[in-house]
Amino acid sequence: MDEIYDPAAVEATAQAHWRALNAYRARENDPRFPKGKYYVCSMLPYPSGKLHMGHMRNYTLNDVVYRFMRSSGYNVMTPMGWDAFGLPAENAAIDKRVAPAAWTRANIADMKAQFAPMGFAFDWSREVSTCDPEYYRWNQWLFLRMLEQGIAYRKTQVVNWDPVDNTVLANEQVVEGKGWRSGAPVEKREIPGYYLAITRYADELLDQVKNGLQGWPEQVRTMQENWIGRSEGVRFAFPYERNGDQRRLWVFTTRADTIMGVTFVAIAAEHPLTLELAEHDSKLKDFIEECRVGGVAAADLATAEKKGVGTGFYVTHPLTRQSVEVWVGNYVLMSYGDGAVMGVPGHDERDFAFAKRHGLPIKQVIAVAENEFSTNEWRAWYASTDQSRCINSGAYDGLSYSQAVDAVARDLATLGLGEKKVQYRLRDWGISRQRYWGTPIPIIHCESCGAVPVPEADLPVLLPEDLVPDGSGNPLNKDERFLACNCPKCGKSARRETDTMDTFVDSSWYFMRYCCPGATTMVDERAAYWMPMDQYIGGIEHAVLHLLYARFWTKVMRDLGLLKIDEPFQKLFTQGMLLAHCYYREEANGRKRWFYPSEIEQEFDERGTPIRAVAVEDGQPVIYGGIEKMSKSKNNVVVPGTFIDRFGADTARAFVMFAGPPDQSAPWSDASAEGVHRFLKRLWSFCYEQRERIAAAAQLDHGKLDGAQKKVRHELHVTLGQALHDYQRLQYNTVVSATMKMLNALDGVKSLPDADALLREGGSILLRTLYPIAPHVAHTLWVELGYVRQYGDLLDAPLPHPADDALRQDELELVVQVNGKLRGRVTVQAAASEETIKETALGDPHVRQFVGDKPVRKIVYVKGKLINIVV
C-alpha cells in the first residue's frame, strides 16, 4: 500500500477489477440477489459531444443509487443510451458540412470516453442509440399499430410553425410563444401531419397523476395536472341559417349558469365561419392576417388588448331565441374547445374587457354582494361559484350555480342543442417534423390510393445516413433513392413520406428497450421483469413534455398487449443544476469580457468576507457576475477532464454530492472541492497508518470497551443510522458529512493502544458508507485493510447497520432548560427514574441560579433529551 493517496493509480486498479468481474452486467432473476430487481435510470442524454461537471453530478447521483441499492441486496440494473436524433446534428451539419450521422456517432464515442474515468456502473451491453435502425424500426412498427387502432391519424390543421428551425412544433414545445429550441416567435400555419390521440388517455393520465404516482415530486404532478387541464362544463350551439342551410355554432362553457347573460358570440380568427364571412369582408380579412402574425409573446397576450371585429352576422340564442351578433376576437383560441365562446361580459373578465372596448351591452344575471359588481370596475365574481344565485334569468332565477348548470344543460339537451361535456386543455400530439434527422414516418403517398402505411415486412424504413443538409429545407425531399417507391396497395410508383417523427417519440420508450437488448420484437418478457422502473432521474425541464409522452406511450403499449403495467416510472427524482461563479470586466466597446475561474484570484478580509476578485494577468479588479448556470458564453463551464487529472474521479464524485441537496441547484467551488479531496487524503493516511492494527484486530466486544471508546462507538453508530436514512431519501450531501464525521471520530481514538477492534469496526462502517459515493478509494482501502475475507468484495458487501449495544447508553447527557432557554446540562444514569432526573436537574447549581426562589409551575421531561423547568 502506498503511503500517499494517488487517485489515478487507485482508480485504474479499481476499474480494472470491476471490468474483470464484468461487474455491472445485470441479468434477470439473478439468484445472487434474493431481494429482487431494482431498475434505476437517468434520462438519456443528447450526444452534443460536450460533458461538464453538471452531467457528472446527475450521473453520479444515478451511480450512488445503483451502488447503495446493490449493497442493500437488490439485483440492480442501470443502463445508458443516446437521444441521438434531433436538430443540433442537422445544424452542426449545415455549419461543418458533415453528415448528422457521422457527427452524432463521433460525439457518442467521445462522450463514452469522457464517462469512463468516473467509474459509473452502467451496463453497456444494454446501450441504445435512438438513431440506430434496430431501435427506430419499433417506433415505426408501433406507429403502424396505432394507425390501425385509430390512435394515430392524419389531419390538416393550424399548427405552430418555427420559422427558424423550419418545422412544426407540438404545443408542449412552444414556450411563451416561442420555439423551445430556436427561441423564434412561432407562426401559425395550416399543414397536414400525423397526430397521436393522447387525449383519449387524458382521463387516465390525469387520474393516475392525481391519485397515484406517490413517488413523484408534488411539483411535477401538479404541472401535469394543469397541463392536462380538465374542465367540466356544457357544450352547446347557437343555431343559424346561412345560404339556406340550417347550421350550428358550437361553444363550450364552464359557466352555463350565465347563459342568459349572453350579449354576443366571439369566435377565433381561424374559425371556419370567420374564413367564410371574410370572403366578402376586407376588414375581417385584414384582421385575420393581423392575428396570424401578431401575438408574439404569450405573456403579453394575457394582458393584451381585446381586439376584435364585428361581423354583422347573427346567430340565435338557443334558449331565448334572440339574435346575437358574432364577433371575431383575438382572445379566442381556435385550438381549445370549438374555437368559439359565448360572450357574457357581466361575469367574465375577458368578455367584459372586450365588451367595454367595442361598446357591447353588459347584462347582469348573477346576484352579487353590494359593490362587488359594477360596469366601471370589474370585480372577480367569476372565481366564486359556490354562493352565486341567478337573477334576470327567467326560469333559472334563484338557482345556485350547480342547479342552474344542471337545468340549462337539461333544457339544451331537450332542444337537441347541447349537453354536459368534459373539456381538456391537452391536445393530440402532432408528431410530424419537416426535418431530416429523425425516424421516417412509414407512409407511402400514392396518387390513386392516398396515404398508405408501409407493410410491416418492409420495416424499417431506413433513413439515409449520408445526406448533408444545407439549410434549404429537408434533404429527404431531394433524395430520389429515398423518395422513389411503389404503392404497397396498387403497385404503381409512389413517393415516400418525408416527414420524420418528433424526437420525443424516441425518448418515450427507450427505457423499455434497455430491458431487452437484441429483442426480435419491440419488447420481450425481460421488459416485464425490469419494468416498471423503480427510480427515474432527470431534470425538471421534462416535467410535462417527455414524462407525459412516456406515460402515454406506456399505456398504448399496454393496450396493444405488449406490457402489463399502467405507469412506467414508480419513483421520479428531479435533480438540480450545477452552477458556477462567473466574473467579467466591461470592455471599452461596452462588451463584457468573461474570465475563466483560473484567471481570477479572490481576495478576502480578515473575517473571511470576500472583498474583491482580481485578474491574475494584471492584478486589477474584475466584477463578480454571481452564480450562474454553466455556459460557454460566460466561461464558467467546469469540465471533468482536467479536474479528474488533478484530484481524481472520487473527489469529483464526492464533491458534486457534497455541494448541496441533489434536488436543488448547487454551486461548483474549486476551494470546496479541494476540501473534499483533503478529506479523502486524510482518510487514506489514516488507513495507511492503521492498516496493520486493523488487519490484525480481533472481533469487537462491546462489553469490554471503556467509557471513552463506548462514546466513540455510540457516535459512529448514530452517524451511521443518520447516513442510512439520508441514503434512503437521496440526500447524499449529508451522507458525505457523515463519513467525514466518522473519520473525525476514529481519528480521536487512534492513539488509544487498545482501540484496535473499534478501529476495525469503525473503518468497515466508514468505508461501506462512503463506497457508493467514492467507490474507487473505498474499494482499494477495503482490500488493503483486509475486509474482503470477512465481508467479501465491496460491490456486494452487506450494508452496515447500527448495533443495538452501541446505541444503548449507560449514561445520558440531558439538556436542562428554564422557561425554554438552555441553562445547563446534567448527566444521569440511563435507568434513572423521571423523578430522580428532575431532582438532578433542579439540583444543578447553574439551573438553580435561574430558578431562584420562583415557584416551579411545571417540569416537562422529554425522554432522553431534555428537561424544561417552567417557573
Place this chain on the structure above:
RNA sequence: GCGAAAGUGGCGGAACUGGUAGACGCGCUGGCCUUAGAAGCCAGUGGGGUAACCCGUGAGGGUUCGAGUCCCUCCUUUCGCACCA
C-alpha cells in the same frame, strides 16, 4: 395575474417526526513545522460584551412549557402556467 417552493453565519449548507440552531466543509485568524513557499498538523471562528450574560433562522403577529420547524399577514427570490372560455 394565477399556482408552487424557498428565505438560517463571510460562503455551500445541517437540524428526520416542534425539543441543545449553525452539524460537515469552505473561507478567515493565530500557532507549530519549514531557509522560504506549497502541503500538513493544532487551536479559534454567528453578533454584541472584560465578564456574568444578552441578541440571533426575511419582517410582524399567534399557538405552545418550548417554534428555523405549526398557523395568520406582509416582504423578497426562484420556478411553473399564462386569454383554456
